[in-house]
Amino acid sequence: DIQMTQSPSSLSASIGDRVTITCRASQSIDDYLNWYQQKPGKAPKLLIFAASYLQSGVPLRFSGSGSGTDFTLTISSLQPEDFATYFCQQSYNNPTFGQGTKVEIK
Amino acid sequence: QVQLLQSGVEVKKPGASVKVSCEASGYSFSTFGVIWVRQAPGQGLEWMGWISAYNGDTKYAERVQGRVTLTTDSSTSTAHMELRSLRSEDTATYFCARVGRTLSGSGADYWGQGTLVIVSS
Numbered sequence: 184d185i186q187m188t189q190s191p192s193s194l195s196a197s198i199g200d201r202v203t204i205t206c207r208a209s210q211s212i213d214d215y216l217n218w219y220q221q222k223p224g225k226a227p228k229l230l231i232f233a234a235s236y237l238q239s240g241v242p243l244r245f246s247g248s249g250s251g252t253d254f255t256l257t258i259s260s261l262q263p264e265d266f267a268t269y270f271c272q273q274s275y276n277n278p279t280f281g282q283g284t285k286v287e288i289k
Numbered sequence: 290q291v292q293l294l295q296s297g298v299e300v301k302k303p304g305a306s307v308k309v310s311c312e313a314s315g316y317s318f319s320t321f322g323v324i325w326v327r328q329a330p331g332q333g334l335e336w337m338g339w340i341s342a343y344n345g346d347t348k349y350a351e352r353v354q355g356r357v358t359l360t361t362d363s364s365t366s367t368a369h370m371e372l373r374s375l376r377s378e379d380t381a382t383y384f385c386a387r388v389g390r391t392l393s394g395s396g397a398d399y400w401g402q403g404t405l406v407i408v409s410s
Contacts, residue, residue, distance in 0.1 A: 184351070217396035219334075226384055226403055227326075227334065232396035270334055274388075274395055277348060278324065278336040 185209050185273050189281035195289040202258040204284045206271035211251045215275040218247055218256045221283075222267045230269075231256065261286070291315040293385055293401035300407045301375050309404045311368040311385030318342050318366035322388045324397055325359065325370045327381040337383075339392045340368060348392055375408045382406075 186209035196202050206216065214234035219227035229238045231247035234254060244259040258265055266288055271281040296310040311323065325337040338349040340359040347359050358371045368385055383404045386397035 215394055219397075221334075226386075226400035227397070228400075229396045229398050232398075233394070238396070238398065272334075272336075272396075274393055276393065277350060278339075278392070280326075280334040280336065282333050 184277060185212060185275060185279050187271055187273055187279050187281040189269075189271055189284050191284060192282065193285040193287060195287050196261050197289045198261055198263060200261045200289075202261050202265075202286060204256045204269055204271075204286075206249075206254045206256070206281050208252045208254075208273055208275075212273045212275035214250045215273055216247070216249065216254045217272045217274060218245075219270045219272065220265075220267045221270065227270065258286075291387065291399045293387065293399055295383075295385060295401040295404045298405045298407070300409065302410055303375055303377060303408055305375050305408075306371060306373040307375060307406050308369055308371045309383050309385075309406070311370070311401050313366045313368070313387070316387075318361075319363055320390065322390055322392065322395070323359070323361065323368040324386050324388050324392075325357075326384045326386060326397075327379075328384070328403075329378070329381040332381075335381075337370070339388065341390060342368065343390050372406075375406075377408050380406065380408045 216234045218231040221227040268285045294312045322341045342361045385401040387399040389395035
């Protein structure tokens, strides 16, 4: 299976901060990379698909980039509703998820 | 609007089986696939398998292969996940989610609310 490694595992940030989360695949996955946001007790929500495409209804402050093995999720200006855990997921073959990045309030 | 509605909490003994359902509405069920993902308490997300509602093709994660069966019923737009020979480590919230007709390249754009399965003697 393709291993997905996210960093950092957690971070503290303030409202308005620019936040960057990275995800590295153990082999090339082209652009078959998706990002999800999950809040406690809720199902994950798709933010970005195919590495850089914003899912309908997701705020423009979220963006994704990368291809091959290295990917990034960026929140340009952190809002109160963005405090959550973020997961990357490869859909190149049998899906695997990163271990998650918890974004907390500083 | 697209909705996936899952069945309720299950409490099972080790060695038993559980079957979780996921009823879809608001879209053409047979045009998409369904994945199942589980999340143990306080842990990350684990993909369990995928089924095409178009032709019934399936793929399973190696870790649960042989213990899990995914099926769909197009007459009721419902997907089912059966997990057998339950162990305590199967205690988790199980999610269904809609994906594209093929597994590769699809993000899961709509999710069920989750079904808690507790395995305890």
